[in-house]
Amino acid sequence: MKAVRFIEGGRPPEIVDIAKPEPGPGEVLLRIGGAGVCHSDLHVLDGEVPFKGPFTLGHENAGWIEALGQGVTGWKEGDAVAVYGPWGCGSCHHCQTSAENYCENHASLPTFGGGLGSDGGMAEYMIVPDPRLLVPLGELDPAQAAPLSDAALTPYHAIKAAQAKLTPDATVLVTGIGGLGQMALQILKATCSSRIVATDISADKLETARKLGADVVVNSGSKSAEEEIRDLVGGRGVTVALDFVGAQPTIDLASSLIGRDSRLTIVGLAGGTLSYNANTMPYGSQVMVPYWGTRAELIEVIALARSGQIKADIETHDLDEAATVYDRLREGKVPGRAVLVP
Known part of the structure; x- marks a missing residue:
């Protein structure tokens, strides 16, 4: 079968037959x-990330059950499913509560999950090591649903953790309106009534944010961005800030705008640093660095999608186009989420 393989760090992906x-x-x-x-x-x-190859890429996966190994019950061939991405040990406290994303034995595991050390879904077929990692899709199209397992689950986890602060009189800041930011806006609209301020440096993405329900959009590349938002939120400041970029300018902007009893959540991996000194962060503020979400939350995400309240903006490509798609992603030319379809 055809597969998109990681060979070693510093090399482009290779499309091979396995x-x-x-x-x-x-x-x-x-x-x-x-x-x-x-x-x-x-x-x-x-x-x-120090992974040892080769293995098949792809950690946002969905499809149909082709065959069941000995002893597997509760599923049947043809069932449409999404794959829960972060594979934990399955037995520690966090795994037992469905939070395999925070597995206590994470450091000793040989793999983080499919596409992250083990063979993932950028192939015609994929092995899922345990049926506990499957979530039924119902009538959802697997190609449409695949990004929900990360691009929706990750912001859903961050938003749910801050739910108590997302009151009708609060302001939530969403920075970075790419794949995750777009899902975050839809999840916020579906789960709370707080005022939503969206920021990005792209005019096109800000227009997308408007269409997805942002109450206010601000170009974060503007010199007046901080002042514009501060005039809006006043002394209370931003109550919840969700940074899906994680670059130094976005972290600096978010940390300057949060108020007392607030939450700053940094999701993006763009290399920025949050500095802390006593009495500089607002009193009562919290900082969260989320990793993915729980299995139970993926069930809830799928339910939101099945009800039509959230939907990933996808473009589909053949496996043969993987290298080109990764180049476009690196250049910031994928507006929503790209999905490889065998």
Whole structure:
């Protein structure tokens, strides 16, 4: 079968033919309907995350059950499913509460998940090592649903963690209206009534933010961006800031705007640094660095999609186009989420 493979850090992905896998006891073979192309993959390809190759890329995966390994019950061939991405040990406290994203044995595991150390979904078929990692899609198209397992789950987890602060009189700042930021805006509109301020340096993405329900849009590249938002929020400041970029300018902007009893959530991996000194951060403020979300939250994300309240803006491509898609992603030319479809 055809697969998009990570070989080693610093090398582009390679499209090769490998054997179709067979499910062992307790495993599930998935026929892939779609695999999302994520910016995190670039960090893998660049060698910034010390994975040992080769393995098949793709950690946002959905498809149909092709075959069940010995002992697997509760599922049948043909079921449409999404794959929960962060694979934990399955037995520690966090894993037992469905929060495998915060597995206590994370450091000792040989893999972070499919496409992150183990073979992922950028292929015709994929092995899922345990049926606990599957979430039913119902009538959702797997190609449309694949990005929900990360691009929607990650912001959903961050937003849910801040839910108590997202009151009707609060202001939430969403920085970076790419794949995750677009999903965050839809999730916020579906789950709270706080005022939403969206920022980006792209006029096109700011227009997208307007269409997705942002109450105010501000070009974060403008010298007056901080002043514009501060005039809007007054002394209370921004109550919840969601930074989906993580560059130094976006972290600086968000940290300058949050008020007392607030939450700053940094999701993006663009290399910025948040500095702390006593009495400089507002009193009562919290900083969160989320990683993905829980299995239970993925079920909730799928439910939002099935009800029509959220939908990923996708473009589909053949597996053969993977290298070109990654180049476009690196250049910031993928407006929403790219999905590879075998």
